[in-house]
Amino acid sequence: MTKPRGRRPGHADTRAAILRSALELFSEFGYDKVSLRAVARAADVDPALIHHYFESKADLFSRSVLDVEINAERALQEILDGPVEHLGERAAASFLATWQAPGARERFIAMFRAAVNDNGPRRVLVEFLSREIFVKVVQRLGLPDPATRASLAVAALLGIVMARDILAMPSLTSLKDAEVIAGLGRVLQQHLVEP
Structure with a gap:
């Protein structure tokens, strides 16, 4: 069986991979220097999937970075x-x-x-x-x-x-x-x- 070509399709773990990659990039480079395309590359997904799961860069930032449980x-x-x-x-x-x-x-x-x-x-x-x-x-x-x-x-x-x-x-x-x-x-x- 051959491995599918191209970027990973939108599976259950895709959103988690995007969030992990975004957290790593935002943590290393800050908000301004990270693009959605860079996150897609790091997560090995099609850039369209970023827009499927998140409304904007700000939305991705808040869900990946601010998602810390603080009571x-x-x-x-x-x-x-x-x-x-x-x-x-x-x-x-x-x-x-x-x-x-x-x-x-x-x-x-x-x-x-x-x-x-x-x-x-x-x-x-x-x-x-x-x-x-x-x-x-x-x-x-x-x-x-x-x-x-x-x-x-x-x-x-x-x-x-x-x-x-x-x-x-x-x-x-x-x-x-x-x-x-x-x-x-x-x-x-x-x-x-x-x-």
Whole structure:
């Protein structure tokens, strides 16, 4: 029996292959530098199949990269449960645990790379972290100016990710998780809780 010629037809595993290839490419090159044709080549499928499964490049990006299970309400409770004096550390620990979940790191790196170049992913990422987590933390604590506090907290998280995981600054990549949580926790505590 001879192997069929040409690109793989649309079977059940085709969508998964497209998603895997898109995640790898977005993670390595960022949003702007990845084309749908490049994803099709990497997945070894006809480019028309990309349009069969996904409406656009943005749709493919959101389904391949942002498809990380983040339970915002559970994260919010983890951050709020406990003494307010340690809220920043709990927020840092929650973020780090989400970051280290299987498959999450690659997805987040792709999001951050895309956020540097494109307003859409930047807006989605910042809005999610700000609105669904940090604004609610500040509101539940009854503190003033939740939007500004949340933006500062998001900036701190994005800064540590950029410096540690994208720029790979040696002094940060060598830190143990407990050291990251302690340092980032102090910054988050200041932004979210302190006057």
